[in-house]
Amino acid sequence: MLYEKTIRVLYIDLAASKIEVKQRTDLSEYLGGVGIATKLLEETVKPELPPLAPEQPIILAIGAISGIFPLVTKTVAMFLSPLTGEMGESYAGGRLALALSMAGYDAVVISGKASRPSYIAIEGDTVQIKDARPIWGMDSDVVGQFLRDSEEGRGRRSILRIGPAGEKMVKFASVCVDTYRHFGRLGLGATMGSKLVKAIIVSGDNTTKIQNFKDYFRSYQEIFKSVTETDLMSKYHDLGTAINVESVSALGALPTRNLTENHFDEAEEISGEAFAEKSLVRKMACTGCPVGCIHIGQFRRKFDDGYDYESVSVAYDYELIYSLGSLLGIPKTDEVLQLIEVVEKTGMDAISAGVALAWATESLMQDIVTEEDTIVPLTFGNSENYSKAIRYLASRRNSFYEALGEGTRSAGAKFGGKDHALQVAGNEIPGYHTGYANLVGLTVGARHSHLCNAGYSVDQSLKDFDEQKAVNKLFDEELERCLLNSLVICLFARKLYNRETVLKALRAAGYPLTDDDLTLIAKRIYSTKLHLKEKLGFDPRQVQLPKRFFKTPSMQGVLDSTMVERMISQYVEKCEALLAEKI
Amino acid sequence: MKVFKAVEMNRCIGCLSCMITCSAVNQQDHSILKSAIRIKTSGGLTGKFVAIVCQACKDDVPCAEICPTGALIKRPAGGVLLDKDKCIGCELCVSACTVEAIHFDQETQKPIVCKHCGVCVRFCPHGCLQLVEEVQ
Structure with missing residues (x-):
């Protein structure tokens, strides 16, 4: 407390x-x-x-x-x-x-x-x-x-x-x-x-007296000012994360139509600008955050003759536009919002749901599954059928959707379509096909998320790709995020909450810690996670990556699986060194 | 002299920075329950935000009128100031305020009254809250 x-x-x-x-x-x-x-x-x-x-x-x-x-x-x-x-x-x-x-x-x-x-x-x-x-x-x-x-x-x-x-x-x-x-x-x-x-x-109605008002409020104001008066956070407020749709597509890193392509020709139609111009009606914030990155898009839907319309508002973000947009070949903002709405109502992870349906679509095209399985003919670009399929998936309507509800990895293994099942260690992939750091990052990341170690960003920041450098960056980022996530800051503010700011904020709240303390805490947390993962039977070297990642070119070109394996081994060595440290 | 008004609540993002800073500056407390301004949702998050806050009543000031000890003193620009020493914690002011902008602090047994200091305005990122010249 x-x-x-x-x-x-x-x-x-x-x-x-x-x-x-x-x-x-x-x-x-x-x-x-x-x-x-x-x-x-x-x-x-x-x-x-x-x-x-x-x-x-x-x-x-x-x-x-x-x-x-x-x-x-x-x-x-x-x-x-x-x-x-x-x-x-x-x-x-x-x-x-x-x-x-x-x-x-x-x-x-x-x-x-x-x-x-x-x-x-x-x-x-x-x-x-x-x-x-x-x-x-x-x-x-x-x-x-x-x-x-x-x-x-x-x-x-x-x-x-x-x-x-x-x-x-x-x-x-x-x-x-x-x-x-x-x-x-x-x-x-x-x-x-x-x-x-x-x-x-x-x-609850707890109250807590501020113990050192001057220190606390000075820190609060400094942080508040850097949030609202510098451009550190403006991208998140202005267009929001959707700003990345067009740029990631232009880089050749936007998984499209189940990653049969690395860019979406119609990215402009579902870009951050397109959503802002056509759909954005308000922005909202988490409690305590003056940024307001939550972008609410609205669309209206005709439900009967006689000019009967209903309006629907949902929050949109980059990952959702990827998974329910480019990955399913949907080039219209309203249609993406409609799919977000069904995913919201039924309560599924939007990334996983989109990836699962993209897998089902390609599997249907390859005759791995039948139309009897999918109930409706799933084709890239047909949002109406995807909307129905999301309901079938959520209710596990038949044996096919029952199986798909076990996850894309599981469905891929069951029906024989694991090469195009876009998952890493069982988790459906986020919207990046930037290259080696991303793929390795997803594999070794504690929760197989782009937010573990930001591999997509490492790929973009390294001018000349160097595998050891990339591995080091992934490791350091994962470690530092253990610290930031122990405070549970929003990772959009990761640049703002550098060590100096973290120490100041902690000190003002009665935690006189040092920089070395923070390093030690980060290592302690990461070691505990690694031990736990091992106990649960996880070994990143055993992860089987689907062939699709090595077929469709990434931003860095076609990826070589032996390089990925080598980088994973190098990463494991770094983990072993951490576990050998006395913490 | 200025008073503070919640003029553009349509633009509110619900960050509650106003409540956090009001509690901190005026009550030296981290809890938003100590704030004189309250942001609430109407009809859930899909509805709009509303600010429950002192309206800076000027001539007829119900809370000051009902106060039996004269602890609520009219501000020239509107609203009131609380003289804590005179306040007996009777809560009559709380029920007198039609917009329910006076909250009773169970810990101190005194009402929390907005003094129009404007700290909430400074920390409102969307210009929903503004300090305005008193209306003549």
């Missing part, structure tokens, strides 16, 4: 309906966020049981300065990923970090399975497991509407919920947080569904 070394952990055992709070001073050497979440996962995970066994935990955690500095807005979730079978780690913004802080918890550990569909209401010290039978089956947005009216805490609460896909345990089901943010990746929604937990509501 703020100004304290104690980590306050709320344990919820759904099977026994038991609630317990523990003061864990021993966890303070992990600082918070991903540090304490990794440690708690290590303590509670059951490696011998399947990911969706009732005993498996869900961990939520915030950091030491959550909610009191600009852009320190995220919450980390850790779990055993039902999608990859190994370490699951996902981040969400919204109001959750502030709500947890005001409820008085640094972390929440949820284990067991409820006896009937339930939702968890955490209101400070009062924690209740309530009846969710009437809301079971509801779309994600409708659950939110219902709970907003029936629960307390308006203006300071956070509402997490799953859609039908989570209930059906689609392995890449997501958890929606406060309407527009998500724990998207790696299937937390399925884990919640397996526990029969439809929603979690968090609120």
Whole structure:
């Protein structure tokens, strides 16, 4: 908690309906966020049981300065990923970090399975497991509407919920947080569904006296000013991440039509500018962030003759425009938004859902699967059928969608189309085919995400590609992000929260740490993660990468698999050196 | 003399920087519950944000009128200032405010009253909150 070394952990055992709070001073050497979440996962995970066994935990955690500095807005979730079978780690913004802080918890550990569909209401010290039978089956947005009216805490609460896909345990089901943010990746929604937990509501009325107002407010103002008065964050506010659609396509790094191509001829039609001009109606922010990167796009849909229209607003971002746009060959902003809407309502990770459908489309073209399987003829560019297919996937309508709901890797292996299954270690790929650092980064990254070590950025920053340099950069970035994620800052602010700023902010909140301390904490967290991954049976050298990555040229040209293997081995050596260090 | 008004709430992104800085500067507290300005959603996040805040009543000032001890003193430009020593924590002002802009601090047993200092305005990134000259 703020100004304290104690980590306050709320344990919820759904099977026994038991609630317990523990003061864990021993966890303070992990600082918070991903540090304490990794440690708690290590303590509670059951490696011998399947990911969706009732005993498996869900961990939520915030950091030491959550909610009191600009852009320190995220919450980390850790779990055993039902999608990859190994370490699951996902981040969400919204109001959750502030709500947890005001409820008085640094972390929440949820284990067991409820006896009937339930939702968890955490209101400070009062924690209740309530009846969710009437809301079971509801779309994600409708659950939110219902709970907003029936629960307390308006203006300071956070509402997490799953859609039908989570209930059906689609392995890449997501958890929606406060309407527009998500724990998207790696299937937390399925884990919640397996526990029969439809929603979690968090609120509280904790207050905390500022201990050193001058220091605190000086730091706050400095950070606030660099956010709002410099151009460090302007790209995220102006066009948002969608700004990258055209440039990544121009680089030849935008996976298109299931990565049969590396650029989208119609990228201009779904560019950040196109969305801003045609669809953007407002911007929103996570609590405590003056940037406001959440771009809300609106479209209207005719539902009947007689000029009957409905309007729909959804949040869009680069990754969604890639996965539900270029990857499916959709060149229209409205159609991309419509697909985002269905993914939102059903509650799936937008990247994984898009990749799964792109795989199904190509598999249908190659006669690996039949139209009887896909129910509707899936063809690149046909958003109407994709819209239906998303519903079929979320409800696992037939044996084909049942299989696809296990993930693209699993479906590829089952039907014999693994060469064009765009996944790395089971996680569907984000929207970059920049080259070696990206591919190696996704393989070795703790959660197989572009956000582990930003390989896509390493590829773009190295003028003359040097494999050792690239490996070093990936490793250093992953390590530093362990620290940033222990504070759970928004990674858009990673340049802003350099070591100097982090130290200043921590000091102002009563944590007099040194630069060496931070390095040590980062190493401690990364080592713990590596140990845990090993315990869960993961070895990056065993990852089988689909051939498609080596066929379609990347930004760096056609990639050579032996180079990738070599780089992965070099990376593993660096990990081994870290694990040999006395920390 | 200026008063602060929530004039462009349509533009609000819901960052709550106003609440965080109001609580910090005026109450030396990290909790947004200590803020004199409250940002709420109307009809969920798909609705608009509303600011619940002192309207700077000028001639007829209900909260000051009802205060039995004269602890709420009218500001010349509108709104009131709280004299904590005179306040007995009766909460009458809270119920007198039609827009519910006075919050009662259970810890201090005193009302939280906006003094139109403008710190929230300084930290509003979208110009929703503005300091305006008093309307004659």
